[in-house]
Amino acid sequence: xxxxxxxxxxxxxxxxxxxxxxxxxxxxxxxxxxxxxxxxxxxxxxxxxxxxxxxxxxxxxxxxxxxxxxxxxxxxxxxxxxxxxxxxxxxxxxxxxxxxxxxxxxxxxxxxxxxxxxxxxxxxxxxxxxxxxxxxxxxxxxxxxxxxxxxxxxxxxxxxxxxxxxxxxxxxxxxxxxxxxxxxxxxxxxxxxxxxxxxxxxxxxxxxxxxxxxxxxxxxxxxxxxxx
Numbered sequence: 658x659x660x661x662x663x664x665x666x667x668x669x670x671x672x673x674x675x676x677x678x679x680x681x682x683x684x685x686x687x688x689x690x691x692x693x694x695x696x697x698x699x700x701x702x703x704x705x706x707x708x709x710x711x712x713x714x715x716x717x718x719x720x721x722x723x724x725x726x727x728x729x730x731x732x733x734x735x736x737x738x739x740x741x742x743x744x745x746x747x748x749x750x751x752x753x754x755x756x757x758x759x760x761x762x763x764x765x766x767x768x769x770x771x772x773x774x775x776x777x778x779x780x781x782x783x784x785x786x787x788x789x790x791x792x793x794x795x796x797x798x799x800x801x802x803x804x805x806x807x808x809x810x811x812x813x814x815x816x817x818x819x820x821x822x823x824x825x826x827x828x829x830x831x832x833x834x835x836x837x838x839x840x841x842x843x844x845x846x847x848x849x850x851x852x853x854x855x856x857x858x859x860x861x862x863x864x865x866x867x868x869x870x871x872x873x874x875x876x877x878x879x880x881x882x883x884x885x
Contacts, residue, residue: 704727704730704731707723707724707726707727707730710723710724711723711724711727717747718744718747718748718755718756718759718763719759721740721741721743721744721747721763722744722759722762722763722766724740725737725738725740725741725744725763725766726766728740729766729769729770729866730866732866732868732869734770734773734774737766737770738767738770741763741766741767741770744759744760744763745760745763745764748760748763761787761790761791761794762794764783764786764787765783765784765787765794765796765797765800767783768780768783768784768787768797768800769800771783772784772800772803772804772807773869777804777807777808778804778808780800780804781800781801781804781805781808784797784798784800784801784804785797785801788801795821795822795824795827795830796827796830798817798818798820798821798830799821799827799830799831799833799834801817802814802815802817802818802821802834802837802838803833803834803837805817806834806837806838806840806841807837807841809841811838811841811842814834814837814838814841815838817834818831818834818835818838821834829855832851832854832855833851833852833855835851836848836849836851836852836855836873836877839851840873840877840880845877845878845880845881846881848873848877848881849874849877849878849881852870852873852874852877853874855870856870856871856874
């Protein structure tokens, strides 16, 4: 019977094995996304890792998330929305805790797609719901602030902007939000200045791709010239 007695070593070993298995099951599907994060300065390499995730993870929710993220990086917003919807269907059919958590990221991608396509009210509604359910998703605050700014609701935009934490990971979103808020105020020169500051950065956030920034730069530069 002594053989079956638990001691500190065996207990710790058992806990370590359980934690290792749990960690592997939860994080292994994200291995391609983790690798992609190492290539923030190279969007093409990052897209290749996201595409690899889609091929390897197949019908899993992670595949739909990474494929939609890849299409967002490529500017293919209709395709991105298609994969987001597929992912949300998987969440609905298999309502596990893991899939429910993953749905927040899919909805965030959907909010960004709507924002980029000019559907600011829809983007605002979804981003607000995402942040309401998970305060850790601070990028949603950026979408909330920018959507308010695009709708001309400057006070609400500033209120959301002040909630964005001053972490390194949110620095780009804060600059982008400042640009949108200044443009909403009609201060296009300041908006262009913030945008130019952002475009000098080599590694941009997933959704702040250079093509979209260039569109805004052209829009605000033209508006600044007309205002002058």
